[in-house]
Amino acid sequence: MKAIVQERFGPPDILRLRETDRPEIGAGQVLVQVHAAALNPYDWHMMRGDPYVARLGGVGLTRPKTRVAGIDAAGRVEAVGADVHGLQPGDEVLGFCQGAFAQYARTTADLLVPKPSRLTFEQAAAVPMGAVTALRGIRTVGRVRAGQRVLVNGAAGGVGTFAVQIAAAQGAEVTAVCSARNADLVSSLGAAHVLDYTRNDFTEGRVRYDVILDNVGNHPLNRLRRSLTPTGTLVANGGGSPGHLFGAMGAMLRLVTVNALVRQQLRVILPSAPAGPTHDDLLTVTELIEAGTLTPVVDRTYPLADVADGMRHMEQGHARGKAVVTVV
Template identity: 75%
Template sequence: MKAIVQERFGPPDVLRLAEIESPVAGPGQVLVRVRAAAVNPYDWHLLRGDPYVARLLGGVGLTRPKSRVAGIDAAGEVAAVGAGVAGLRPGDEVLGFCPGAFAEFACTTPDLLVPKPAGPTGLTFEEAAALPMAAVTALRGIRTVGRAEAGQRVLVNGAGGGIGTFAVQIAVDLGAEVTGVCSARNAELVRSLGAAHVVDHTREDFTGRGERYDLILDNVGGRPLRRLRRALAPRGTLVANGGGSPGHVLGAMGSMLRVVAADPFVRQRLRPLVPSVPNGPVRRDLLAVTALVEAGRLAPVVDRTYPLADTAAAVRHVERGHARGKAVITVA
């Protein structure tokens, strides 16, 4: 099968298209014929082995990548099921977390897959692939960890990105008054998703506007915690999700540790958002996301699609922060 492989840590240029042996579904596993795979910031962090502390913790590999084939988000068809797998059969259209998704086939487990939603007008495989990591992370940030409620003022920093576009829609669906922080080129997109207010981060710092929010979902990082708290209501909640740039020892983990350390000493709720890669009740969250899609209350925003051979260009596009919504690989 064709796959994007990585032999060493480095920039997107280390990725190459190769012919490798197709995986086989073992007991309790599902083999997915990948039709589309989405690119996430998670992918370029793994690509570079960043932050460096992650290598020491064993999550990405110490001197070389732990996984030869990259990618995690996929949509496609069940090709085969292993012994003990019930409820899935070859030909079923699915989406979910599939390690090694940048390939024609990938193996995963049934608890990481859900049926591909039809949606009001039907979803393409590319649109379905855009859902897993970004939409689940947004759901957890806004609803599970952030506890957003109707009538609250919610700010989404990085509203034009993959997680941000989902987060704006989920907060609006819950009845919140949403402010999206993004670049000027994404302002109309964010408004079209339901944001009542948009702040252009290139012209204005949302932490210095004198506005207070019940919930801030920070997908960007880079601002001192004291400034973020200044924009929170006295009993407001800050959900810190990622941020950072390549080459850092701690990266986003550093800012999350600061949030955890400060929380016991302030009235505001300061919470880190653990990445959905995958952990916790993944299938429950995937089903919640697809239910919103099927009800017409959530829609993926696909910025660009790339052929499998151009995966390095897609990862580079996401790493540079240029994606509006999601960048997706069309595999087959």
């Protein structure tokens, strides 16, 4: 099969289209014929081996332990192992598949859910990490309620576009922080107010928010806290922060330390890999999609051979929604 392979850590140039063996599956596992895959900050970190401390956590010290990149996928079930129930060959699915930048990828049944019929495979591939991270940030951790003021920093990105929609669906008054060119987009997704970050610093304003979802990490913690109500919640999403040695982890540790000393709730979500009740979260976001409440935003698509170009685009940090790889 064709796959995007990396033999070492480094820039997008290290990614190569290669012929490699199809994954074999065992009990509880599923082989998916990948039709589309999404690009995530997670993939950037795996490609770069950044931050370096993450290499001690199983990524690989000098070279990647996982040669085939990608984790978000949508496609059709090719085969199922023993003890897999509820899935059969031919089913259209989306979910987390390690090695998604390939014609076939292996995963476990609990990391897959049926693909909403109203989505193309490209739209479906944009869902897993971005939508699940947004759901956890807004509902699970942020506990957003109707009538609250919610600010989403980085509102036009992969997580932000989902977060704006989920918060609006909860009945919140949403303020979206993004560039001026994305104002119409985030407004169409449900934002009541839009702040152009090139002209307005929300931490200098007088408005105080009940919940802030920070997908960017471009403001000091003390300024973010100043923008919260006295009992407000800051949800820091460290998924896209580059770093070298510690990356976003240093800032996250400071946030956790301060949280023990203040009335405000300072929380961290790390969307680096599937964790927690992933299957339930995937089902929740697909139910929202089927209901018409949630719609993936696809910025642009790339053929499998051009994944490196997609990674370069993502590194620039100006994607609208998700960049997606078309495999089949």
